Amino acid sequence: MGRTITRRDFLNGVALTVGAAMVPGHAFAFEAQSHDSSGYYPPALTGLRGSHVGAFETAHKLRDGSFWNEAGKPTDTGESYDLVVVGGGISGLSAAHFFRKAAGPKAKILILDNHDDFGGHAKRNEFQIEGKFRLGYGGTFSIESPRPYSAVAKGVVEELGIDVPSYSKYVDKDLYRSQGLVPNIFFDKETFGADKLLANPLRGGLTDTGDKPRSENLMWRRFMAEAPLSYQAKKDLERLFSEKKDYFPDLTSDKKKARLARISYAKFLTEVIGVSEEIVKIYQAMPDPLFGLGIDAVAAQDAWGFDLPGFAGMNLDPTPGKGMNYDAIPNAEAEKYFFHFPDGNASIARMLVRKLVPDAISGSSATDIVNAHADYAKLDQASSPVRIRLNSTVVQVKHKGDPTTAKELEVSYACGDKVFNVRAANCILACWHVVIPYICDELPDKQKDALASAAKVPLLYTNVAIRNWTSFQKLGVSSVYAPGSYHTQWSLDIPVSIGDYQCARKPDEPIIVHMMKTPNKPGLPARDQHRIGRQELFMTSFETMERNIRDQLARALSAGGFDPARDIAAVTVNRWPHGYAYEYSSLWDKFWLEGGELPCEVARKPFGRLAIANADAGAYAYTDCAIDQAWRAVGELRKPAS
Numbered sequence: 001m002g003r004t005i006t007r008r009d010f011l012n013g014v015a016l017t018v019g020a021a022m023v024p025g026h027a028f029a030f031e032a033q034s035h036d037s038s039g040y041y042p043p044a045l046t047g048l049r050g051s052h053v054g055a056f057e058t059a060h061k062l063r064d065g066s067f068w069n070e071a072g073k074p075t076d077t078g079e080s081y082d083l084v085v086v087g088g089g090i091s092g093l094s095a096a097h098f099f100r101k102a103a104g105p106k107a108k109i110l111i112l113d114n115h116d117d118f119g120g121h122a123k124r125n126e127f128q129i130e131g132k133f134r135l136g137y138g139g140t141f142s143i144e145s146p147r148p149y150s151a152v153a154k155g156v157v158e159e160l161g162i163d164v165p166s167y168s169k170y171v172d173k174d175l176y177r178s179q180g181l182v183p184n185i186f187f188d189k190e191t192f193g194a195d196k197l198l199a200n201p202l203r204g205g206l207t208d209t210g211d212k213p214r215s216e217n218l219m220w221r222r223f224m225a226e227a228p229l230s231y232q233a234k235k236d237l238e239r240l241f242s243e244k245k246d247y248f249p250d251l252t253s254d255k256k257k258a259r260l261a262r263i264s265y266a267k268f269l270t271e272v273i274g275v276s277e278e279i280v281k282i283y284q285a286m287p288d289p290l291f292g293l294g295i296d297a298v299a300a301q302d303a304w305g306f307d308l309p310g311f312a313g314m315n316l317d318p319t320p321g322k323g324m325n326y327d328a329i330p331n332a333e334a335e336k337y338f339f340h341f342p343d344g345n346a347s348i349a350r351m352l353v354r355k356l357v358p359d360a361i362s363g364s365s366a367t368d369i370v371n372a373h374a375d376y377a378k379l380d381q382a383s384s385p386v387r388i389r390l391n392s393t394v395v396q397v398k399h400k401g402d403p404t405t406a407k408e409l410e411v412s413y414a415c416g417d418k419v420f421n422v423r424a425a426n427c428i429l430a431c432w433h434v435v436i437p438y439i440c441d442e443l444p445d446k447q448k449d450a451l452a453s454a455a456k457v458p459l460l461y462t463n464v465a466i467r468n469w470t471s472f473q474k475l476g477v478s479s480v481y482a483p484g485s486y487h488t489q490w491s492l493d494i495p496v497s498i499g500d501y502q503c504a505r506k507p508d509e510p511i512i513v514h515m516m517k518t519p520n521k522p523g524l525p526a527r528d529q530h531r532i533g534r535q536e537l538f539m540t541s542f543e544t545m546e547r548n549i550r551d552q553l554a555r556a557l558s559a560g561g562f563d564p565a566r567d568i569a570a571v572t573v574n575r576w577p578h579g580y581a582y583e584y585s586s587l588w589d590k591f592w593l594e595g596g597e598l599p600c601e602v603a604r605k606p607f608g609r610l611a612i613a614n615a616d617a618g619a620y621a622y623t624d625c626a627i628d629q630a631w632r633a634v635g636e637l638r639k640p641a642s
């Protein structure tokens with residue numbers, strides 16, 4: 001914990017975060033509600049959030065072809081805008097911000113989003129636990145990116161007043177380690193034959209041994225003595241870390257990388273290095289937090305980039321190989337640019353909203369935003385040039401006349417069981433690309449196919465509010481990597497105190513434990529894994545998720561006195577069947593190795609008075625991409641292709 005912790009670090013078990021005696025049956029089902037009704041305050045809702053009940057049904061009916069059969073005739077609102085933005089995530093909010101800067105403060109802008117809250121994946125979860133206010137991130141975790149932020153994205157961050165380089169002062173980096181808490185690994189009996197929690201020495205490609213030989217390292221020795229692994233697996237682990245062998249001695253570095261780009265890390269371990277399947281089970285879930293995929297579907301070349309073991313004797317030139325995933329390419333400048341707000345990048349979304357609709361959120365600084373009150377009734381007021389309309393799924397976007405010459409578009413959206421029309425001089429689709437072919441029939445088929453190929457990566461981001469973390473302290477646990485469990489990574493919240501917000505510092509204080517699951521299906525091609533995982537998330541009840549959470553926390557922590565019935569105060573599961581933007585891989589996307597126009601480049605082409613944003617437009621699941629793509633889209637509007 002002596003340095004910043006990036007999403008990449010989840011791989012190394014250094015990750016962080018998560019909540020009351022939520023008895024089964026307390027699952028919250030959000031009912032469609034107008035956001036000016038009193039008491040409307042989505043961040044405080046618990047239970048099933050993310051893609052919550054009420055957010056996705058309309059879009060699924062569009063997909064299934066049943067929507068227009070059931071929908072009534074649209075009502076014309078009579079409203080007319082300079083810009084309508086579809087999607088109120090960071091890309092849509094940034095697009096509105098850029099457009100307003102270019103067109104002036106009087107420009108009339110409407111932002112439509114199907115969720116009950118703004119921010120898209122940048123989701124804020126609030127908890128009151130025994131009189132203490134705690135924040136969690138329901139999606140976008142932090143300001144970070146494997147590649148350095150562009151001048152545009154950095155410009156927005158700075159304009160919002162976030163001084164990333166100095167903000168490490170708000171993080172109590174040594175809090176857990178100073179109390180003897182370290183990353184652990186949990187072996188579950190279903191996968192490994194016995195339940196066992198142990199300090200985790202398998203960090204990245206190195207064991208945590210400093211300068212000493214592993215045999216002298218207490219953590220390593222205890223791990224080797226007590227891990228429920230076979231004698232052969234333990235010998236394999238020793239070899240994996242000590243052997244410095246070149247497995248492709250006859251190839252140049254470039255040719256080795258080309259081969260590693262075409263083989264999964266799991267196969268590299270078993271077929272090239274020759275370790276047992278048990279080793280695959282241990283490492284299987286390590287890349288989950290970045291790709292929503294295990295090592296069966298991640299290229300060995302990318303594993304090398306992440307410092308996973310097995311490459312010490314390969315003499316690979318350190319320059320990135322062709323087809324490496326951006327996440328796998330270490331970049332010192334990018335790693336330094338990191339900050340985690342207690343609600344993740346929901347703080348960025350809230351600051352953008354405050355710029356666009358100043359009446360809706362109080363305060364003025366990047367530190368007061370954390371506790372600032374949001375008045376949802378002010379988001380959509382006729383007196384404001386910028387309006388944000390929630391619970392509104394856009395169902396059709398159509399030029400009025402020939403797209404090459406039309407002067408305006410008609411945008412239809414469904415709210416509850418009604419459909420409404422507004423008119424717009426311009427429209428930016430900052431929504432998920434897979435939705436666009438269903439709402440925008442005018443686009444060329446080739447573009448629709450490219451948009452449809454951007455199916456996202458499914459994930460669960462779970463926040464568990466617990467009354468105290470004494471069990472973590474007794475067991476010396478700051479985070480857990482659990483390769484065989486329901487959530488494969490979980491951790492105590494990152495200790496950040498900023499503005500008036502104070503994090504938990506003492507083990508007897510309430511805290512959030514953050515848990516992460518990716519519902520992948522090892523052995524299948526990446527996109528199939530995501531498709532099946534997406535269905536699983538939609539079909540699993542909150543009760544089942546909650547039972548799994550209680551079970552896995554109890555099994556790992558009961559030796560420290562943890563009792564889920566007593567210690568859990570609330571659970572919020574952020575379900576993201578459409579989560580990370582799909583990032584291309586040398587294993588699954590031939591074009592990524594061979595070159596040529598990328599699907600995201602075809603997908604994002606402007607059309608008439610329409611431009612296309614969202615992180616999908618860059619095939620890169622990071623906030624900077626969402627901002628960069630908004631910038632590009634707004635630029636295209638000002639000089640439309642038509």
Ligand SMILES: Cc1cc2nc3c(=O)[nH]c(=O)nc-3n(C[C@H](O)[C@H](O)[C@H](O)COP(=O)(O)OP(=O)(O)OC[C@H]3O[C@@H](n4cnc5c(N)ncnc54)[C@H](O)[C@@H]3O)c2cc1C
Pocket residue numbers: 007059086087088089090091092112113114115119120121122138139140141142143144145392393394395430431432435439459461576578579580581613614615616621622623624626
């Ligand atoms: C769980 C999770 C964790 C992440 N962590 C990080 C991180 O730590 N750092 C980072 O930089 N990035 C992270 N990301 C990536 C994140 O996606 C981007 O950072 C960014 O927030 C994406 O913004 P966006 O506006 O492009 O998309 P989104 O946030 O998805 O917003 C698009 C919005 O459009 C809405 N929409 C879709 N269809 C319609 C329709 N028909 N009508 C109206 N609205 C519609 C969607 O529901 C959504 O609200 C994470 C993503 C996820 C899912």
